[in-house]
Amino acid sequence: MNTEVIVVGAGPTGLMLAAELGLAGIDTVVLDRLAEPTGQSKAGSLQPRSAEVLDLRGLLDHLSEADRSRPGGHFAGLPVALDNTPWQTRHPNPVTLPQVALERLLADRLAELGVPVLRGHELVDLTQDDDGVTAGTRGPDGESRLRGRYLVGCDGAHSSVRKLAGFAFPGKAGTMSAVAADIEFAATSDLVPTGQRFFGDYMRRGGGYWTLLHPLGDGAYRMIFGNAERRDRHAPVTDAEVQAALHTVYGPETTLARIRHASRFSDANRQVERYRSDRVLLAGDAAHIHLPAGGQGVNLGLQDAFNLGWKLAAQLRGWASDGLLDTYHDERHPVGARVLRNAAAQSVFMGIGEGTEVAALREVVTELVTTPDGNRYISGMMSALDLRYDMPDAPAHELLGRRMPDVDLVTDAGPTRFSRLAGHGGGVLLDLGAGIGPAASAQLGGRVGVVPAEPVPGVDASAVLVRPDGHVCWAGDDVADGLDRALARWFGQPAR
Known part of the structure; x- marks a missing residue:
């Protein structure tokens, strides 16, 4: 089979990239090793800039499951809501939305555009030459080969594309392990939150645990927790493990009914040195991993895809100027590095580090975030509303490089x-x-x-x-x- 672009990974980043390419009329095929989506909530919200990105393509109005009532974003769960109104946006609050709902929206867009998503197809090898990339896959009907002019790895933190194409992935290995789980309760104490609140109010600590627990609707809750104990990331998350955290932090009367979905993560902090190797590119978690602090991961990936899609389409249609495709790395690598830096900083405040020094640091930064200038700085960084790309050879202007306000x-x-x-x-x-x-x-x-x-x-x-x-x-x-x-x-x- 021949196509113009092979996208590996049908998460939000891969689906968004394929939608942008499909909109530009680029022949695109999406591969994903899973036979169907997991259904796990994973990311729980969209930052304001991602809401703007979806709005630019007319997609935001189709998110019937989205909730815009939760006030403000947060930084490391500190008790100060981030105010995005100084950034001139129609979406000042994070949009509460399980990742699975976002993936359904983008999959529907691909169906409208006629972009195929081949599920149950695992990438097992790839080779590239001057004219394109050949991907070897293993699927329901056995092994096959797919030829594309470009291939983009959007296949997550353990990216096969990154490994097969030989991208260096320097950074810090994880020093802790934590769990993200969608759960249901048999009984709850008064400490279990109900309804939408400021996200920082969902953070609790106790007995060596740090936790974040919030309702998803339909009787389900999303729980993120960890302690000093390190576990193999491949080990299944057990009922006993979740129940121990619930009893310790939310009281013995809080009991687990069942785990819907669960996975492990760490505070590993890594980024590829280059986002492009000739005809193979990376986006989303395939290019950068970090502690999922402040709901930045899915947003970073969506915006990688939004930056790359039109540039790759221009390259394929032959009208791109020299170096246009390379501006994807030039613009997005510093953005990813900044998120890795602030995620590492947030890990100190979120109870992953404890002690009197951490408590004192938390108090000082909380005071800073309560000031107008401090809040504006942190809110712009976390929401990506402050992002400004370098636009060489253009006359200076206050709007240059910034997002165009939705005036x-x-x-x-x-x-x-x-x-x-x-x-x-x-x-x-x-x-x-x-x-x-x-x-x-x-x-x-x-x-x-x-x-x-x-x-x-x-x-x-x-x-x-x-x-x-x-x-x-x-x-x-x-x-x-x-x-x-x-x-x-x-x-x-x-x-x-």
Whole structure:
């Protein structure tokens, strides 16, 4: 079988990447070794920037299971809600959503786009040459080979792609082990939380354990816990193990009925040195692993995919400028490194480290996060709303490299907002009085849509050029000052 892109892994990162490629008309096949999704909640929420990303493609409104009522994000479970309102977002609160629901949404999008997901197909070998990648798979019908022009590993922390392609994966091995489990109770004490609360309120410590317990709905709870005891990550999670943590932290009257799903994780902290090796690329946990602190893992992977999808499509369609695909590593590797750094810092506060020194440090940082500047800094980092990519050779502007705010617009077609202009997956050139006209879009083969609109309060520019991933790559009043360079840099040379 031949295709243009082979995506290995049908978690949120792989499904998001395949959806972006499918939207661009790229022939894509997704492989996953599991015959069906596990059903485990795993990640429990979307950070605000990930909610914006889904909104840019018109997907957020389809999340009927999403709950936006939980106030604020958190940093290491400290008792201060993070306030994202200074970042000019329509989604200031984390969106409570089990990972399984997100995967269903993205799988439905792939079905609409006609992108096949081959479940029960395990990658067993791969080779690459100057023209493409050949993947050897083992599936329900035996072994087969799949040929693609590129292959992207989105197959998680223990990535087969990363190992088979020889990516170095330096970092720190895990020093602790912990459990994430979806459980049901037979009986509960008053210490077991009910309803939606600030996430930091779900953290408890006692008897050497640290725990996080919150309701999922339908009678289920998600419990994350650990202590000083280290266990083999391959060992099954037992009822007795979960019950011991429940009795210790939530009282002897709190009893377990059953475990729906359970898995182990650690505080291992690693990142590949390069996100690309010729025609093989990595995204999500295949490229970086860290303690799942603050709900950043799934969000980091979704945004890796959102950054990569349109660039890989441009490369395959032949209009990418020199080096465009390499900007995926250049832009996303520092973002991943920053998350690894803050996850390592959070591990100190979350009860994984104890003692009077840790308690004192927790108090000092809590005081810092209560200040407006401290809260804004941490909220921007945790939500990814503060992310700013380097845009070389473009005139300085406060929006340059940042996410385009989802501002209200008045266009020739009537009132709308920016996110409603981005659903096609191409670039957008907002003409806020510059008088650009539609010629630029025609010259670039429709890769950029020119949208005339009335000037927007708070956007100090007569024109704004936005990439398919929602980041501003040019803004200003003088369209002769670098706009053509930005168009060529990010959207290819004009057609003859």
